[in-house]
Amino acid sequence: xxxxxxxxWGVMGALTLAICFLENLWExxxxxxxxxxxxxxxxxxxxxxxxxxxxxxYLTALTVLFALLTRGVTACLMSLAGGILSGGLTALLLKGSxxxxxxxxVAIAGACAHNAGQLAMACFLTQTGAxxxxxxxxxxxxxxxxxxxxTILRLAAPYCIKEYQKL
Amino acid sequence: xxxxxxxxxxxVLLAAALLFLFAQPFSGAIKATVFVNxxxxxxxxxxxxxxxxxxxxGGCVLQVExxxxxxxxxxxxxxxxxxxxxxxxxxxxxxxxxxxxxxxLSGAPDGVTGGV
Numbered sequence: 001x002x003x004x005x006x007x008x009w010g011v012m013g014a015l016t017l018a019i020c021f022l023e024n025l026w027e028x029x030x031x032x033x034x035x036x037x038x039x040x041x042x043x044x045x046x047x048x049x050x051x052x053x054x055x056x057x058y059l060t061a062l063t064v065l066f067a068l069l070t071r072g073v074t075a076c077l078m079s080l081a082g083g084i085l086s087g088g089l090t091a092l093l094l095k096g097s098x099x100x101x102x103x104x105x106v107a108i109a110g111a112c113a114h115n116a117g118q119l120a121m122a123c124f125l126t127q128t129g130a131x132x133x134x135x136x137x138x139x140x141x142x143x144x145x146x147x148x149x150x151t152i153l154r155l156a157a158p159y160c161i162k163e164y165q166k167l
Numbered sequence: 168x169x170x171x172x173x174x175x176x177x178x179v180l181l182a183a184a185l186l187f188l189f190a191q192p193f194s195g196a197i198k199a200t201v202f203v204n205x206x207x208x209x210x211x212x213x214x215x216x217x218x219x220x221x222x223x224x225g226g227c228v229l230q231v232e233x234x235x236x237x238x239x240x241x242x243x244x245x246x247x248x249x250x251x252x253x254x255x256x257x258x259x260x261x262x263x264x265x266x267x268x269x270x271x272l273s274g275a276p277d278g279v280t281g282g283v
Contacts, residue, residue, distance in 0.1 A: 099169075100169070100171040101169055101171040101172050101175060102168055102169045102171075102172055104168055104172050105168075105169065105171055105172035105175045105176075108172070108175055108176065108179065109175060112179055132186065135183070135186040135187075136183040136184070136186045136187035137183075139179055139180075139182055139183035139186070140180075140183050142179070143176060143179050143180070143183075
C-alpha cells in the first residue's frame with residue numbers, strides 16, 4: 001500500500017471522529033437525547049466509493065470505539081447497533097454496478113438504518129417498547145438529515161473519486 | 168435522483184405514518200389501581216377514559232386523562248408524587264407518602280410494554 005493511501009485512511013478516520021465529536025456537543029430539540037444528524041456518514045460513503053467496502057467497516061469500528069472511550073458502554077452498544085445496520089445496508093446498496101438508489105437514496109437509507117438499529121438497541125437495553133414512540137419522529141429526522149448528507153455527497157463524490165484515482 | 172430514491176422517501180414517510188398510528192403507548196388495556204393506606208380504593212381502566220377528570224384519593228387529587236394518570240401538584244408538602252409525572256405504561260407507579268397514597272399501573276396484554 002502506498003504511503004498516500006495509508007495517509008488517506010488516517011484522514012478519513014480523523015474526519016469521522018471529528019464530526020462525531022462535534023455532533024456530541026449539542027442536543028437537538030424535539031428529539032430523544034443523543035439523536036444526531038450523522039454527518040460522518042458522508043465520510044463513510046465516500047470511503048466506500050474510493051477505498052471500497054472495507055472503508056465502511058473500518059470507520060464504523062472507529063466510531064464504535066470512540067463512543068466507548070468518550071461516552072461509555074451504553075453509547076458504544078447503541079453506536080454498534082446503528083453502525084452495523086447502517087454500514088451493512090450502505091455496503092449492500094453500493095455493491096455492484098446496478099444500484100437501485102442514487103447517493104441521495106443511499107444517504108437516506110443509511111440514516112434510517114442507523115436510527116432503526118439504535119432504537120432496537122435502546123428497546124433491548126431499557127426492556128420497554130415505549131422507545132418505539134420515537135420511531136416516527138426519528139424516521140422523519142433521518143429523511144431530513146439523509147437529504148442533507150446526500151446532497152453534500154452528490155457534490156463531493158465525483159471530485160473525491162477523481163482525486164482518489166490520481167493517488 | 169433515481170426513481171428508487173423517490174420510492175425510498177415515500178416508503179420512509181409511510182413507515183413513519185404507520186408507526187405513528189399504531190405504536191400508541193396506550194393501546195393496551197392499562198389499569199390504574201389507587202391504594203390508600205394499602206387498601207385499593209379505585210381501579211381505573213385508562214384505555215376507556217374518554218374525557219379528562221380529576222378524582223380525590225387519600226387527600227391527594229389525581230388527574231385522569233385518556234390513557235394516563237398523574238398526581239396533581241399542591242396537596243402534600245414534598246411533591247414527589249407530582250414529580251413522577253404522567254403514568255401511562257404498565258409497571259409504572261407513583262406514590263404520595265405523606266398521604267399514604269399509591270398509584271400502580273398494570274396490564275398491557277398485547278405486550279406493548281413487553282420489550283423485545
